[in-house]
Every structure is written in C-alpha cells, then in structure tokens.
Amino acid sequence: MNETRQPGLLPEGEAVETLVEVREFSLRLVEALIFARADPLSTRAIAEVLGAQGGIPHDTADRDAYVAATLAALAAQYAGRGVVLVEVAGGWQFRTAPDLAPRLTRVMPRPRRLARSTMETLAIIAYHQPCTRAEIEEIRGVSLSQQVLDTLLEAELIMPLGRKEVPGRPILWGTSSGFLRHFGLKDLGDLPRREELLVDVPDTAVSPDAPPDAPDEVPDPSAS
Known part of the structure; x- marks a missing residue:
C-alpha cells in the first residue's frame, strides 16, 4: 500500500542531507x-x-x-x-x-522611518556596546538628545545593560533581540566588520545653490 504524502512534508523516516532520519x-x-x-x-x-x-x-x-x-x-x-x-x-x-x-511594498503599509542621527547612534551602540551616553557622544562628536534614545527604545532596538561602575554610574546601552530580528541577524557575530563598511569617498565640489542633503532614513521595525 502506498503511503499518502502531504505536500511539503517528508514521508516517515526519510532523511534530508543528513545521516539522521527525521520523522x-x-x-x-x-x-x-x-x-x-x-x-x-x-x-x-x-x-x-x-x-x-x-x-x-x-x-x-x-x-x-x-x-x-x-x-x-x-x-x-x-x-x-x-x-x-x-x-x-x-x-x-x-x-x-x-x-x-x-514586491510586497505596494500592498504593505509603509513604516515610519528613523533619521540619520538616530541610525548613527544605533550603529555606534551596535559596534561599541556596552557603551554609555557620554561614550556615544564622544564617538559622534556631538551631543546626544534624549529623544534619540527614546526613539530607539520605543522601536525596541536597544535596551539598558546595567550601569558602568564609575562616578555617576551612567547607564550602559546595548542592542536588543529586536535589533537582531529587524536586521535578520542570528547573533551579533553576523554584523559586518567595521572595516567592510568603510569606503573611500572622493572629494566633490558642492554648489552653494544646492539644497542640503536630506537625512538618511531606514524602516522602523516598531511599525512593521
């Protein structure tokens, strides 16, 4: 008697590219x-x-x-x-x-987007975690507004990892599991190496009449 096989499922005992038989x-x-x-x-x-x-x-x-x-x-x-x-x-x-x-962008709602400053902060946290707000500001070279951290927290991309044992005991920030899910990463080891992200950009003249660049934006996973 022939065994009935459901689409997409293996018959009992058949192995798939492995020495272990899977039911x-x-x-x-x-x-x-x-x-x-x-x-x-x-x-x-x-x-x-x-x-x-x-x-x-x-x-x-x-x-x-x-x-x-x-x-x-x-x-x-x-x-x-x-x-x-x-x-x-x-x-x-x-x-x-x-x-x-x-191909699904036409039928799926467009998510909110994060500004360039927010994405820069997220990148710094991802590659330097755990890090404090002061350390993020030192790397970026500008002050970090609380709104940026609040946006990343609301999007569930970062989370507090404790406090640094220095005067004032500032909060240490790191990425969350939501960060891994959003970017499709198995773990932080799947992040591209920082040197792979560095590219040589030739100097280009900018016309004084040209409008300033708009901030780069990426999808916000909290709206997906």
Missing part, C-alpha cells in the same frame, strides 16, 4: 510550533516540546542531533518558496523570502 510527525510539530510563535523560537525550546510531545523517537541516541536534523530538513523544504525558515536572533522563524520582500 514526519517531528517535522509537522516543529512547523506548527514555529508558525504559532510571533517571535523566534529557540532550538532549546523546540527540543523541549519535541521531547515532551513524543516528537523524538525513544531510541534516539543523540537528541540534539535529531532536533538539528529536523530543523535542517524543515528549512530545506521551505527553501525557494515564498516563505522561508531562517535562524535569527537566537531562534527560528518563518519569514518572507528576501527576493520577494520588495
């Missing part, structure tokens, strides 16, 4: 878990649910390898589709395929 029930359970969560779901949390719900065979010698194989198999099934499974911000999440995202 169809395990794939379906992990798929449902990740789909039901708005935030990325950690591998540890997935493993706990799989173990509690019979998603890991009793005779499995290496449970961690089985969970990893299940996630790899599920990601392979979604590769090339409109929705893909990615590891981001220390967990797993379904996301729109990167090549299709620009």
